[in-house]
Amino acid sequence: MTDRQDPRSTLVTDGGIDYREVFENANVGIAINDLETGTFGEVNQHYADMLGYDPDELGEKRIEEVSADDPAFDQAAAVERMQRVVDGESQTFDWLFEHRDGTAVWAEVSLKRTTIGGKPRTIAFVSDITDRKERKRDLEFVEEMVDTLGVGVAAYRESGRFEYVNQRLADILDTETERLLELSICDVNPALEPERFPQYWASFEEGETRTAETTVTLDDHEAVVETVTTCMAVDGVRYHFGTIQDVTERKRREERFQAFVEQSNDIISVLDGGGNYKYQSPSAERILGYDSGALIGENAFEYIHQDDQERVMERFEAAVEKPGGAIVVEFRFRHADGSWRWLESRGFNQLENPHVRGFVVNSRDVTEREEHERQIGELHDATRRMVEATDAQSVADIGIETIETTLAHPIAGIWLSDEGGERLEPAAWTTASEDLFGGPPVYTDGDSLSWEAFATGESIVIADLRDAGGRYNPDTPLRSEMVIPLGKHGVLNIASREPDAFSDSDVALAKLLGANAQSALDRGEREVQLQRQTDRMEFFNSILRHDVLNAMTVIKSRAEFLEADLEGEQREDAATIVRWSEDVKEIVPRVRTVLETLTGTGDPHLEAMGLGPELEAEIARLEPTYPEVSFDVSVPDGPPVIANELLGDVLGNVLTNAIEHNETAGLRIQVTVVDEDGHRVVRIADNGQGVDDEYKEAIFRRDETGHAKSVGSGFGLFFVDAMVTEYGGAIDVEDNDDGGATFVLHLPTAE
Incomplete structure (x- = not known):
């Protein structure tokens, strides 16, 4: 808050009227919202009391943090209304807040546009209408x-x-x-x-x-x-x-x-x-x-x-x-x-x-x-415990315990698949199941209803097993059974000695428990894989950071000494080594970023970013270096795109690729941007030698690149392809009428 102007400091008109007193003591809630951060901004005491906070604490919160858990009252809805006010359209509407103590607070909100400190702001006037809403509901009843x-x-x-x-x-x-x-x-x-x-x-x-x-x-x-x-x-x-x-x-x-x-x-x-x-x-x-x-x-x-x-x-x-x-x-x-x-x-x-x-x-x-809500609450608790479990056996034990205590089914078991997916082996079962059958069986392909549910991924509910085919034990004492698949991990079986023992609610709760158990098992498996990937990445990054970078630093320093001492072609050769050393050192961080993105070990920090400034900055960087190249750029105003701080590098790599793989004399680079179906489509076209059809896919893959001019391996376009994919977009290359190549980037918009 230290570097943000306090809007209340400007609440004095030319006539000398001090509105701060009005702001602080009004008997309605007042807020000067911060559209850039989506927070409440400055709020008066009445507004803060309405929601159970002090003014400074409430002012730092985003709107959705104290609003109902409903898409109609989320951050996007709030920002849209504020933006419409900034655009000149006044807004009056009902909004459902959540009080600090968890109770619902209905409010009537009136948004007005104003300018404070030279910036457009929205002022919200808020009244508590909770009682009115409740009276209206009772009257309607x-x-x-x-x-x-x-x-x-x-x-x-x-x-x-x-x-x-x-x-x-x-x-x-x-x-x-x-x-x-x-x-x-x-x-x-x-x-x-x-x-x-x-x-x-x-x-x-x-x-x-x-x-x-x-x-x-x-x-x-x-x-x-x-x-x-x-x-x-x-x-x-x-x-x-x-x-x-x-x-x-x-x-x-x-x-x-x-x-x-x-x-x-x-x-x-x-x-x-x-x-x-x-x-x-x-x-x-x-x-x-x-x-x-x-x-x-x-x-x-x-x-x-x-x-x-x-x-x-x-x-x-x-x-x-x-x-x-x-x-x-x-x-x-x-x-x-x-x-x-x-x-x-x-x-x-x-x-x-x-x-x-x-x-x-x-x-x-x-x-x-009430009973259903109690069961749902206990299922949520069981889900949390399963998610926190460290292995599949613990997940199965928690699942069986929940079936007995929460769902009140005494006969149940969980079977987990072996690593090859060829057997379903018993992992956990109830005491009543053991008393009834002794040790539970192992299921294999085609010998049971359990395997059928596992193979098809479809739940099986049998009202009377005497009328069902495919039973593992034709003489089973059971009459009703539910078999719930757990994805590739196994099955959950619940049975009864009574026919037609399971209601629709029983089936729904069993499926919910099965889905939660499957999610917990999936999560455990992903965590194991992620840890393995993380260990490998750490090892590879250590090689990049220490072995490769240190080696290139030594090579570059020696080459710089040679460049200073030598003359003629030998000096040029030394200068080339220096440039290539710099290229290798610059590519190492990008290699690390792409690997982390592809393996899921890094956080891409995606956000809404303006496309125009990034393109303009990259072209401004290239123009002094390549004065003989002409640039024709058309970037109309439009929505921001989903990207991160590497967006400039992505665009710069495509532009640099178009320059370095063509003769620069007479080279023209044309950049256009259009909006199509939720994307900003960037076309970077040149009048150079073009790209042969056989290379149009290969140039985006490290081991199939047809261009290896600046970095030898063609990593630049591999980097571009990886990052654009991470943004949720796509890139391809096509021919143009000038005989050159046009790189087409589809970048999703943030709206």
Whole structure:
């Protein structure tokens, strides 16, 4: 930060207004972003507090470091928005940050363009909108639920007169809600005769629900409907709550509605202010095992796991104190059989709603999800341990341990391939497997399902082995089996004595473990190879650094003495030795760089680089040396390319090659650049002698070069080819209309 200008130092206008005070004390987040580094730059205290950092610490961070792990909020997206602002387009958008404590922070960001210290900058004004986002999500949930139901709703008391009707019921009867509120249920349901209505009312027991299909009429309008009527006491007053739905509409949506209501994993409950059950939907019997009505009057918190009770009660009590308050909470609830089920509940305070007078809770059984997440977490831990393992046997041992403890499969084993790939030898197995079979077998080509999966690379899942061919043991006591290939390393087998024992989730988790084990085995193999390559490179580099360079230094120094003492042709010969010695010394570092690149032992440090400056610098270097050569260069503005600090050497080698392999008198070098399909295509053309077809491939390979003028081995173009390939591009040579050669480099752009 010592060499970067503080943008706040310029925040004083000609009128003498000091904006630093405004910057520091504004009640919104403000940042002066640094587009060059992609960091927050200068931020005020409000912005820093919003994300849990101090201003200096946050200012040094890149945008993506405190943003959600989502491509929509990565560094590239942030830089693109800032660049668009610099280009004159203001930006206002929502952005998902991650607070220092890991929580999500939604913010509304407004980006403006300004100039500070003569440089274009972006100023960000940021407001925390997390609460607004959450409220919007809850509201959308409620609205979607109501819209999905799409039924008429009514409530009436002992007189039969409607106390409440909704618009949907009015639509069914082709009238207005105001008119219905002047009528009774007997006026629209001919089946309920006014004389018999008192008996009908008295026949209902509190909590009882009846479903019937009937015809409702009003004036000349008639509709066949299905009614669901429930008798419920609200504040000591009995009501009939009914839903009315057109049967035709119901039949059109019957399958979806039935799945939603009757087969849903959701339980609808109504609690009083103390947490006692007033109502619970019939799905509670299927999901939690309690008979319909068994929990009415019971306190819900007595059924919640003691480790979750206090947390849930605090959330509930806070929502009860706030009319319309809502909560979302997960907890364990005791099943009727004594086991614990994980529920995800959304609660809504409707205690002041005269038609509900309760706390409405929508609960979903998420036990399988919780268990799946636990297994995924433990699989991640196992993967980390496998990656850290030092040998294949350790990877296999960790894999079997994970299958037993995390995936809960007692019968399993891992077989690893021998070096020749001709045998699958047992590496690790569970105790239950050993008790069942004794020592596990060795598999060879064509004798088992295990070998089939290994050879094809395809997982095999058998619901019943009695129906499967290719069994290693026709009399196996096993009934179900999964065989997961581990690439070229072997297979992972999981089995059961029960048929059809594995769910889709079991198969998915087994494949995930197999993929992770394969990655760990691949990594271990690569590390062994990499260490071997590194050892060889160190040895070769030591030869280059010491033997070759030292020898060339001695040769050069002796030749320089001779050049000073000799005359005529002998002096020229000594000068040639000096030049060639310099060439050899210059090529040694490049040889080392290329070898490290090809073997993967070096870091190429690829980054976005401007093509124009590198070309211009190389041509400026060559023009004084070759004044008789004319250069025609056309490099239009364009995106940067992916390269490293050797890009100039790459371009310089191609240019030098075009000069040194032709007569320089009258030689013209033309350089053009065009953008094509995500690449900047550089064409370096000369009007020299060209390249014969038989050499157009060989010149890029050290042992097949057709040009050996300056360095004897043709390493220059080999170096160019190796580095361009490392950049993700390509190079070739073609003839041109002047009879010369055109070298074409395809360099990928960084955009």
